[in-house]
Amino acid sequence: MAILGFITGYLVPFILVLSLLVFVHEMGHYLVGRWSGIRVTAFSIGFGPEIVGFNDRHGTRWRLSLIPLGGYVRFYGDEDAASRPDSEALSHLSLAERSQTLAGAKLWKRAATVAAGPIANFLLAIAIFAVLFAVYGRSVADPVVAEIRPDSAAAEAGIQVGDRLIAMDGSPIRTFEDVRRYVTVRPETQMTVTVERGGNTIDLPLVPKRTEITDQFGNKVELGLIGVVTNEQSGNFRHITYTPLEALQEGVVETGHIITGTFRYIGNLVTGRMKPDQLGGPVRVAQASGQMATLGIAAVIQLAAVLSVSIGLLNLMPVPVLDGGHLVFYAIEAIRGKPLGAGAQEIAFRIGLAMVLSLMVFATWNDISNLIG
Structure with a gap:
């Protein structure tokens, strides 16, 4: 019974909330990428082995995967889900085919496609807050x-x-x-x-x-x-009470508060005003999702808005393998007039992956420590 209660009370709300936020994030990448003429080979909610999926008429594989802790859009010519260009495969493509890859698209199209994911998360948060304010007031x-x-x-x-x-x-x-x-x-x-x-x-x-x-x-x-x-x-x-336009304005303001509060929190961690054990990972998010579920659907929806902003900000961190790291590469390319070499990018991706994995391990350790404590 305890296991069943954990699944229905914590795990299910967590998976539903996270899957929604990941879908919106990846849909931002997908829509702008397609609009930019970039082919999409896979759209996955979750990582790891595929549970179920189908191919659409554009050749995109839509997948639901086993590990529900994220997702990805894989573009034509990418080596992996982190959108690293596959240099070997790209070298064998014609000019027309290369133009349909992320690496072969114009710089502004690549930047727009990458930035669209976090922006979609911010827009979702604004929309959620706007609806809540319009319906419930404050x-x-x-x-x-x-x-x-x-x-x-x-x-x-x-x-x-x-x-x-x-x-x-x-x-x-x-x-x-x-x-x-x-x-x-x-x-x-x-x-x-x-x-x-x-x-x-x-x-x-x-x-x-x-x-x-x-x-x-x-x-x-x-x-x-x-x-x-x-x-x-x-x-x-x-x-x-708010009119729809006022509710939308308040949604923008509320989202802005979360963004500035997050940056302030990070600053407090760096300066030592906050303890690093306050940083939480997937276990704490699952716990929060279950707790909010006991307060009603409006509380869960509000949590989804907060998490959506957090996902957007996390992905904008200037770390290779994240969207922010790609944008840094593009900024360097705009300044240099040419992209970084494949070797430099490979090293940066490895360092970025190590940083992200270390952060996940640290946050999960905090979660477990708090549960035990």
């Missing part, structure tokens, strides 16, 4: 302080009950959610909070404290907190 709390935790950063800064937080480091604050977004990714970072008190504005120095909290599912999360609280009794809560 409940927000005005940033008026109802309570201050003892010995908190807010107490030390001199913030008082009744203060309205209007800006942080000059960035306007509209809701308590804006406060949360700003401070949680800036632990132990000096900032200036602007409050409105008795009709006057006051600037106060503030340093969020790095704090480990336990969420509603028992997961331990480390973030920055300042210790200000709102509640239902304060009368600060209100519900906002």
Whole structure:
């Protein structure tokens, strides 16, 4: 029964969410590649042995593969799923055939085809958030302080009950959610909070404290907190409804928040403000998918939007074998006027593969350690 519960409660939601995001990502590559005149030989959801598949009239093999941890589009003339050009095969192609390969396409077409995957993930996230906002609206709390935790950063800064937080480091604050977004990714970072008190504005120095909290599912999360609280009794809560255009605008804004928050998180890892054990892999994603599933379909859909942005950003990392690495190669080619040599690219791909595998092992080790702990 425990195994069945794991499969239905965690594994199935995880596979469904990840497969959707991978399909959208790879479809971005596929559509722009086809539009650019590049032949596609395979479109796979998952890696490894094929479970089921078919060939379409354009000669593309559509595959569902055994290992559901990603996917790929393989273009004509590629050596493997990482889109490394097959130099031997390319040398035997005619000019007309070579023009149908990724390596033989014009530089801007190659760049557009590669960038289309991450862009598709960002567009999916925007669309998901827009639909959620249009359908459900949003409940927000005005940033008026109802309570201050003892010995908190807010107490030390001199913030008082009744203060309205209007800006942080000059960035306007509209809701308590804006406060949360700003401070949680800036632990132990000096900032200036602007409050409105008795009709006057006051600037106060503030340093969020790095704090480990336990969420509603028992997961331990480390973030920055300042210790200000709102509640239902304060009368600060209100519900906002959006027109379709407003919902779309909010979807763009929400996606932008996730992108900037991710970069801030990476910066915190580099500077040591966040512990690297916060980095999660497929096990933690599966766990989160199952936990969100207990909250309803809207929560799962929202998680899908967040993960879609994460997949887009991960693939834009300037690491060979990822989309970002290909774009770096293309940028170098644009500057040099010719591509890097096959030997240099091969070395770069090997290094990139080692980096990606190391990151996956490290993230999975974190997942297992957190589960055991």
